[in-house]
Amino acid sequence: MEREKVSITIITYNEEDNIRACLESISWADEIVVVDSGSNDKTVEICKEYTERVFFNTWEGMKEQKACAVEKASNSWVFSLDADERVTDTLKNFVLKELQSPASDGYRFPRKNYFLGKWLKHGGWYPDHVLRLFRKDKGHFGGINPHDRVIIENGSVATVDTPIVHITYKSLSQYLHKQNMYSSISAQEKVKGGKPGKVSPFMIVMKTAEKFLEVYIIKKGFLDGFHGLIAAIGATCAAFFKHAKIWELTHNKYSPVP
16 A cells, blocks of 8 residues: 655754764655754764755744744655654654554654663653654644644644654753753743743742652652652753743843942
8 A cells, every 4th residue: 555655854953973873763764854054063964865855944943943844845744853863663664554544644652761871761751742743734833942842733643652762861961051051042932922920039949949849759750760860950950040041031131240
């Protein structure tokens, strides 16, 4: 039976350490579309070994960049993948079989997130469902940067058990850098949206405490051992800095030092 064709889309920026393994895992795709935002390492060079459909687009934001990649896809089905994600043979076989006679307009997958080399099973890190495979005419990217998501308003979505493998952070330095960057983007997006809410020092403290309790206690991050503790503290710090940065952006500039 002839199946529907699928385009796999990826956005990149200085991903030479990740991108080859990602591309190797999707060499079976009918089309691979890469949108790069100006890498100055070997990312683009590596991508061109696997596909001719490599484009440049000035960085506008996570969801905007992914939407750009989807627009450039030639096929009616799109599988959006991150450069640090991998498609297993089991997942590949599911996609190829399902597209022979798709039962839904979109498919949501769990993510097997590896943090400092360990698969985290708690603390909100698993199953971490993401909608990634969808009909191009049914889905679009939305959400609030940096947390983009595919939205299907008029269509059916199925949840699949087979996971995407996600190699998140390979070092503490990378984790801290990303948490700082993401907290800045989140704060800026909240303020830009005009609804940052009232942010007081007391609220910042409460939100920070709530995040640690949520990740480490309620979602049982402690069951992942020391890795779980590091991840929980990182998420807590990100929550603190996100709200502190909103406070900074919505208050008067610092008074000059006398």
